[in-house]
Amino acid sequence: MIKLVRRMWRYLTAATGQKFDERADPKVQLEQALREAQDQHRRLTEQAANVIANQKQTEMRLNRAMEELEKQNTSARQAVLMADEASKSGDQDKATEYTRAAEAFANRLVATEKEVESLKQLHLQSAQAAEAAKGAVAQNSSALQEKLTERQKLLSQLDQAKMQEQMNRAMASLSESVGQDVPTLDEVRAKIEARYARALGATEIQSGTVQSRMLEVEQAQMTSEAKARLGQIRAQLGIEAGERTEAAIPPPAPAASEAPPASTAE
Numbered sequence: 001m002i003k004l005v006r007r008m009w010r011y012l013t014a015a016t017g018q019k020f021d022e023r024a025d026p027k028v029q030l031e032q033a034l035r036e037a038q039d040q041h042r043r044l045t046e047q048a049a050n051v052i053a054n055q056k057q058t059e060m061r062l063n064r065a066m067e068e069l070e071k072q073n074t075s076a077r078q079a080v081l082m083a084d085e086a087s088k089s090g091d092q093d094k095a096t097e098y099t100r101a102a103e104a105f106a107n108r109l110v111a112t113e114k115e116v117e118s119l120k121q122l123h124l125q126s127a128q129a130a131e132a133a134k135g136a137v138a139q140n141s142s143a144l145q146e147k148l149t150e151r152q153k154l155l156s157q158l159d160q161a162k163m164q165e166q167m168n169r170a171m172a173s174l175s176e177s178v179g180q181d182v183p184t185l186d187e188v189r190a191k192i193e194a195r196y197a198r199a200l201g202a203t204e205i206q207s208g209t210v211q212s213r214m215l216e217v218e219q220a221q222m223t224s225e226a227k228a229r230l231g232q233i234r235a236q237l238g239i240e241a242g243e244r245t246e247a248a249i250p251p252p253a254p255a256a257s258e259a260p261p262a263s264t265a266e
Contacts, residue, residue, distance in 0.1 A: 048133035053124035076105035
């Protein structure tokens with residue numbers, strides 16, 4: 001039962017994560033990844049600064065210890081010389097005191113020498129750690145810069161992908177139905193072509209009807225009457241009608257759609 005619950009929990013977690021990844025904005029996720037990389041670099045830089053600070057502190061302690069070692073060495077030598085001079089002058093009390101002081105300086109000198117050796121080892125280790133920390137920071141800084149450069153590239157690709165998706169949707173809307181109230185371009189084209197074809201068919205049918213032929217006959221008759229009337233006018237004016245004058249009158253039209261003007265018929 002426990003194994004089944006664990007398997008169901010893992011399945012639900014994986015399914016939820018997959019749905020989240022599908023719906024999440026890649027631009028936001030990219031910014032989150034870069035922010036995490038910048039935070040990691042900041043933490044690494046702080047750690048490196050602490051390592052370098054430790055190295056500097058060890059170096060200062062070593063310098064102080066070496067200065068103290070030099071002072072104690074000088075003091076011990078001076079105490080030995082003063083004890084020797086007191087012994088030569090016959091002052092045994094001072095000679096004993098100077099000898100004890102020299103021994104005390106010698107004890108300090110030995111302890112300081114041990115401290116100096118320990119600090120030298122510690123300083124060497126801290127210096128190596130500081131160099132390693134500097135190298136890690138430099139390497140991580142280079143990697144972070146590459147990520148920032150890659151960020152610009154990915155953002156550009158993301159914008160291009162969005163623009164291409166919008167163009168694909170626009171192209172698809174030309175051949176697919178947008179909605180119940182919006183016809184497609186193919187549907188509108190078919191409707192216009194069908195209407196144009198019907199208009200052409202109606203024109204063709206009307207051009208072959210009896211009424212059309214009757215209009216042609218009437219037009220021819222009116223043209224003949226106009227020519228006769230024009231001949232009478234020329235005769236009254238004493239103008240002879242030649243072939244060139246008669247040729248100016250246009251022949252009757254094959255298909256008349258309108259009646260001639262009233263002034264011509266008179």
